[in-house]
Amino acid sequence: MSASRARAEWVGFATIVIREFNRIIRIWGQTVVPPAVTATLYFVIFGSLIGRRVGSVGGYDYMQFIAPGLIMMTVITNSYGNVVSSFFGAKFGKHLEELLVSPLPNWLILCGYIAGGILRGVLVGALVTVVASIFTRLPVQHPLAIVSAVLMTSVVFSLGGFVNALFAKNFDHISWFPTFVLTPLTYLGGVFYSVSMLPHWALVASHANPILYMVSAFRFGFLGTSDVNLGLAYGIMAGAVVVMFTLALSLLNRGAGIRD
Amino acid sequence: MHALVLKNLTKTYKNGIQALKGIDLTVEEGDFFALLGPNGAGKTTAIGIITSLVNKSGGTVEVFGHDMDRELETAKSCIGIVPQEINFNLFETVHTIVVNQAGFYGIPRPLARQRAEMYLKQLQLWDRRNSIARSLSGGMKRRLMIARALMHQPRLLILDEPTAGVDIEIRRSMWEFLRKINEEGTTIILTTHYLEEAENLCRNVAIIEGGRIIERDSMANVLRKLQTETFVFNLSEARTAPPALPGFKAQMTDEHSLEVEVSKGQSLNDIFTHLSAEGIAVSSMRNKVNRLEELFMRLVDGSARAAPAAAGAPRGAATP
Ligand SMILES: Nc1ncnc2c1ncn2[C@@H]1O[C@H](COP(=O)(O)OP(=O)(O)OP(=O)(O)O)[C@@H](O)[C@H]1O
Ligand SMILES: [Mg+2]
Numbered sequence: 278m279s280a281s282r283a284r285a286e287w288v289g290f291a292t293i294v295i296r297e298f299n300r301i302i303r304i305w306g307q308t309v310v311p312p313a314v315t316a317t318l319y320f321v322i323f324g325s326l327i328g329r330r331v332g333s334v335g336g337y338d339y340m341q342f343i344a345p346g347l348i349m350m351t352v353i354t355n356s357y358g359n360v361v362s363s364f365f366g367a368k369f370g371k372h373l374e375e376l377l378v379s380p381l382p383n384w385l386i387l388c389g390y391i392a393g394g395i396l397r398g399v400l401v402g403a404l405v406t407v408v409a410s411i412f413t414r415l416p417v418q419h420p421l422a423i424v425s426a427v428l429m430t431s432v433v434f435s436l437g438g439f440v441n442a443l444f445a446k447n448f449d450h451i452s453w454f455p456t457f458v459l460t461p462l463t464y465l466g467g468v469f470y471s472v473s474m475l476p477h478w479a480l481v482a483s484h485a486n487p488i489l490y491m492v493s494a495f496r497f498g499f500l501g502t503s504d505v506n507l508g509l510a511y512g513i514m515a516g517a518v519v520v521m522f523t524l525a526l527s528l529l530n531r532g533a534g535i536r537d
Numbered sequence: 538m539h540a541l542v543l544k545n546l547t548k549t550y551k552n553g554i555q556a557l558k559g560i561d562l563t564v565e566e567g568d569f570f571a572l573l574g575p576n577g578a579g580k581t582t583a584i585g586i587i588t589s590l591v592n593k594s595g596g597t598v599e600v601f602g603h604d605m606d607r608e609l610e611t612a613k614s615c616i617g618i619v620p621q622e623i624n625f626n627l628f629e630t631v632h633t634i635v636v637n638q639a640g641f642y643g644i645p646r647p648l649a650r651q652r653a654e655m656y657l658k659q660l661q662l663w664d665r666r667n668s669i670a671r672s673l674s675g676g677m678k679r680r681l682m683i684a685r686a687l688m689h690q691p692r693l694l695i696l697d698e699p700t701a702g703v704d705i706e707i708r709r710s711m712w713e714f715l716r717k718i719n720e721e722g723t724t725i726i727l728t729t730h731y732l733e734e735a736e737n738l739c740r741n742v743a744i745i746e747g748g749r750i751i752e753r754d755s756m757a758n759v760l761r762k763l764q765t766e767t768f769v770f771n772l773s774e775a776r777t778a779p780p781a782l783p784g785f786k787a788q789m790t791d792e793h794s795l796e797v798e799v800s801k802g803q804s805l806n807d808i809f810t811h812l813s814a815e816g817i818a819v820s821s822m823r824n825k826v827n828r829l830e831e832l833f834m835r836l837v838d839g840s841a842r843a844a845p846a847a848a849g850a851p852r853g854a855a856t857p
Contacts, residue, residue: 282610285643292640296633301630372557372623375685377643378588379617380610534594537585 284449289381294396297325300363301397301422308431309401312351316405319347320412323469334471335502341414344406345496346468349396349430351405352461353488354455356431360390361451362439368442368535374464377536383529387522394429394435402427416498422507423498429514430491434459436521443525443534462488538566538601540693540724541587543669548582556582559596560746564726566601568694569719571739571756572728579748580728581621584697588618601692606808614642617691619682621698621728627671631662631807635685649688654751656684658713659783667683673821676703694728700734712738732830736760738799746837759832765823768805770795773818780809781783788842796825 301308320340328339335342376386382509391490409415417423437459445451483489490510497503503510526527528534541564548557556579562571574580585591586600589605598605603612625634627689632653639649657663659683660680667671673681679699686694700708708731715738719725729735735742735756742759745753752759785808786798797808812819 288643288645289641293638294642296637299633302549355708367626368625371622372626374624375638376621377590378616378643379638380613380643381641383609451591532592536590 286381286385289379289391290385290392291334293376293381293386294392295372297329297359297389297393299361299392301400308355308397309404312355312383312401313404313408316347316351319343320408324412327411334474335500337502338413341500342471342496343469344409344413345499346414346492348402348405348409349427349492349495350463350468352398352402352427352431353434353491354459355401356394357434357438357441357459359397360394360435361442361445361455362438364390364395364439364442364447365445366453366509367440368445369448373535384526387526387529390439391432391435394438395431398431398435399427416501416503417499419498419499422494426491426495426498426514429511429518430495432516433491433514433521436518436525437515439525440521440528443528447533462486467492467504476499487517490514539569539599540566540601541726542597542599544597544599545588545685546598547594548579548586548591549594555746557586557594558615560745560748560750561645562743562750562753564724566724567719567722568724569716569723569727569739571735571742572745573732573735573742574576574728574745578745581697582696582746584618584620584726584728585834587614587695589613600844608707614689615692617686617689617694618679619641619679619686619694619696622702623678623682625670625678625681625685628671628681630667630671631657631670631673632666633679634681638685639688644689652688653684656687658685661710672728676707679703680707683711683714691723693724693726697728698730699727700729700731708734716780717802732833744836745831752836762832765798765800767796768808768822769825770797770808770812770819773820776817778819780812782811 323343324340328343331339333339333342359506364373367376406415440452441451465483466486467483472483472489475483484505490505490513493503493505494507494510494514499508543560543562546557546560547555547560560579560583568798570582572583582591586593587605589609589779600613600615605612606676609707629637635653635657636646636649639652639845640646646650654663657666660683662684663675665677670678670681679702683696683699685697700711703711712734715725727735727739739756742752742754742756743750744748756764769790771775771792772795775793777785777787777789779795782797786804788796790796798809799805806830809819
């Protein structure tokens with residue numbers, strides 16, 4: 278690849294990212310505020326009101342235990358939500374054609390949308406972290422684990438949102454998956470409890486849930502304890518990134534859902 | 538150099554509609570080319586394939602010698618497209634839309650801003666650069682799409698009905714603008730239902746109908762193929778029967794309007810001589826329809842009737 282082509286592709290990629298960022302800011306009332314409000318409510322209700330009676334989980338008070346889980350839940354839903362609504366909106370409003378007629382290669386278009394998903398996931402995640410630190414003191418044991426778990430999770434769910442948007446034909450289709458699959462998996466992925474508190478069958482079943490590994494790795498970064506084997510957690514996250522990227526790119530190359 | 542070469546291009550949509558049944562077409566560099574055809578003929582489908590918005594079912598597309606299957610990115614960067622339907626983000630500003638489009642083609646921001654100013658000014662949109670696209674009028678939206686298509690200065694500009702719903706004044710200024718960029722070297726392919734527009738602007742023409750090309754020639758030749766023209770004479774005094782005009786086919790459409798078909802080689806002078814001899818005064822005269830329109834109707838009509846029989850090659854002009 279020539280230097281000028283590489284430079285042109287960089288400009289194209291940056292343009293997508295800037296456009297995504299501007300979109301997040303332009304409609305901040307839909308993108309930034311609701312997740313922050315929701316997270317605050319969780320902290321107030323589960324953390325302060327109920328948490329006081331729950332006592333400690335894994336040696337930390339309940340608020341400290343759920344804070345990483347709630348941050349990760351925010352990252353997941355916002356990464357997913359950003360890409361699914363932005364990409365589906367572009368498809369529905371036809372301005373996706375601006376990208377499709379351009380010489381930008383598909384993998385770069387995909388990376389642009391992933392970057393948008395990471396931007397919003399991390400932005401809102403950071404906001405919720407700030408809210409959390411109002412309610413409790415969050416230790417930081419392994420910063421690298423925190424950053425890597427957030428980034429990989431954000432990439433996986435940005436890609437999930439992308440695939441969802443490719444298949445979606447109407448606005449119902451972009452809320453179906455988050456409501457019926459993503460939210461239940463997140464709630465059952467050890468956000469609010471340690472899976473070690475579960476009966477044996479539920480404990481085993483939980484290990485089939487990839488979100489458990491993401492939340493656990495992230496929580497390990499703060500608290501230094503984990504419900505699952507960390508090597509396995511990173512293996513699963515890395516595997517999910519590769520699988521989802523390959524899937525999304527091959528669908529995009531085929532033009533699934535976007536080219537007649 | 539060929540700007541565009543289509544070979545045996547076919548397209549069958551998922552619903553079974555065969556929109557293109559094998560199109561062969563060559564457009565030379567520098568041409569101003571009209572792609573005409575009735576609704577549903579397959580124009581937008583062909584353009585969709587050329588701009589890679591539609592997957593083809595078969596055939597090849599070459600843009601300035603770059604095969605779309607082998608050199609997709611290079612081919613794409615040669616093309617600018619003004620689509621039939623509005624396809625920008627209605628919630629972005631005019632300026633953002635054109636600058637971002639340049640970005641997707643790899644043009645750095647400072648240069649993109651310069652070009653945005655140039656093209657938005659040329660298309661009289663500079664005053665509205667900070668308006669949300671949704672707030673533009675229909676004609677402004679069309680011009681915005683032209684400005685956007687030019688941002689990467691494509692060698693081939695394809696416009697799919699750019700003047701649909703545009704008022705006469707703006708249409709004329711768009712014509713002038715397109716003529717200018719064509720003179721500066723941009724190859725232009727235009728579809729339109731205003732045949733007057735094609736006749737005015739284009740040097741070469743292809744007529745597509747039912748997914749096939751039924752005519753492909755220079756505009757001059759196509760017009761020459763038209764054997765007859767119909768003239769309408771407005772008579773000063775009312776009458777019921779047409780006057781005797783030996784050699785001409787004549788009829789009264791109402792008591793003041795005399796319609797006469799004039800074949801090639803016949804002279805209007807003869808008609809006037811006969812009318813004068815009978816003491817009939819003509820207050821005004823006009824062409825019944827635009828000439829290209831007339832030819833178009835005949836071709837499309839003829840091909841519709843001949844369609845079951847003529848399954849294959851493009852046919853010549855169907856003269857009546
Ligand atoms: N996305 C699609 N799915 C299925 N069929 C389609 C699709 N787009 C177009 N067609 C069909 O293909 C045929 C050609 O349509 P096309 O839009 O190419 O015509 P056109 O020449 O551009 O017409 P117009 O002058 O009305 O714009 C039509 O029969 C149309 O119904
Ligand atoms: Mg069309």
